[in-house]
Amino acid sequence: MEDYFDIKTSKINGQTVCMFGIFDGHGGSRAAEYLKERLFENLMKHPQFLTDTKTALSGTYQQTDEDFLDSERDTYRDDGSTASTAVLVGSHLYVANVGDSRTIISKAGKAIPLSEDHKPNRSDERKRIENAGGFIMWAGTWRVGGVLAMSRAFGNRMLKPFVVAEPEIQVNSTKIRNQAIKCKSHVSHKVQLSPFSIILAAVGGVLAMSRAFGNRMLKPFVVAEPEIQFVGQRGVTSGDLKTLLLCLPCIICTKLVDVNPATGELPSFSPVSHVLKWIYESILSLSFFYNNLFISQDQEIDEDLELLVLASDGLWDVVPNEDAVSLARTEEEPEAAARKLTETAFTRGSADNITCIVVRFHHNRANGASPQPG
Template identity: 30%
Template sequence: MLPTCLNWLLKFMKAACLDFSPPDTGKGKSKVSGSNCKLAHGFHLVEGQSGHSMEDYHVAEYRKRGGHVLGLFAIFDGHLGDRVPSYLKDNLFNNILEQPNFWDYPELAIKNAYRSTDDLILENTRQFGPGGSTAVTAIVIDGKDLWIANVGDSRAVVCERGAANQITVDHEPHSERRRIEKKGGFVTTLPGDVPRVNGQLAVARAFGDQNLKAHLSSEPDIRHVPIDSTIEFVILASDGLWKVMKNQEAVDLVKSIKDPQAAAKRLTMEALARKSKDDISCIVIRFG
């Protein structure tokens, strides 16, 4: 009996020392009625080694609305807590789809929803705390149109005929220094560190962050990508992946993996192997 107990204890201590949440992983698919376009996705999220609990959240689901099939995908990378990304997970897509002009002017609807969602977060700082979140969101309409929006440095990369095409903008402080300084803020570039807004935040746009909001923006960059036979898949990922991997490296790593869940896991595991310490979140969306 004693060896069995010792064996159990050793396993318990080993798990306790790791002190990580288990990966969040899964997949799904949707075949658009009356279309040859099949949509499939997979996701894999792993808690980092940065000394705080998991602050990344994701959305990967399908909805039917107004006679259309929507694929909704997002990654929210929180900082200073998980209240803001958790709220975005539950509410941002609802806020976008409830915009009265969504079907006629999706770009305007997305921009308005981002702004109104951020306004609500800022008006309820006592509930949400001082933290914030980046976001990258993807809406696929009837398997034909892809609308991508982002604030911060979570990124979307399209594989088109085997080539990587980044369709989001990394909102880094050094690239928006003039706007930040015009609003009374400053950007630090200390040796051994990344540029930061007021010496604190390593992104120039985000949801929340009440204390820095006078110098930050929540306005998203938005891109429309028509889906045709040249578009193979899209990678959405937090900066835990992109800090250690170039766009084309990521595409080359998974372009032969047809199962999008296996592809998302492969990217995440490679980022870990490259010593990424941050939370790592990845969604792969395959077309055709």
């Protein structure tokens, strides 16, 4: 068994904090066990935990990865682990992810992913790995250095700095039905309306995810550094300015528009058509439906938020996001919902460990949302 989970509730400076985490180990269980024991403890000790939670999450993920590698320095093991965590601070939900475990929410019955799996064949992850001097290759699936089937992880010393433990801490505005395009922010960002077509410009092998904790042999290609993104009405840009995500309400403008790569802000625009032409060279990915956007995070809690589901890939390999929400909503008790999801994954033939946390939110106008985990 290489899966671990952790649930913690604490009161810090009068603020109630709830933390949920799934840690799926590979190459051994030590990295996942270490994260269960240390990650949230380290996070609560971070001086900016309450004042700048995103910075605290990013710093804690990467420092915990370094600490784990130091603790294993004199061993012959090279364990690694994913980490998908959800942290509720006041009325905000922060989701940080490294690896291919996943977190989703249900809002008014709709499944909304709050993390994107770190796979080496993601164009942005592949480029990050190659820029760090690593490579990916096909060995049954795409793998970093021919070894690891994820691109980010804790541990995995031999894959550093290619497999990183830098989490993606992303932002989602679920009330705006968006089209979105993810592109690199070091170039000039321009978009142009096209009435009939979408044109996308051209833009090792053991690990099948591109970021993970540990994985010593694949560092620096597999890193534990998170991707942190900030949201606005019209644009999202990553904290390190490596990528830019434009969230556009359905349609944009009738002429070329410059996007500020530092803020992601667009000038005013007028809706015209439902089809866009994107004419720059660094497009990474495209999404058309607001509830399918891979972005998420810093999620404002409102009365539409019903469920939070965190699980290892043993669930997601055979249970789509929409199925997970539909199944979980049939159970009033979160523990029963988590059990139903794991049993469903097993009956559908999942060949991996299956670990799942379900949190149900009970809304009270006077007291706000009250999470009930299971």
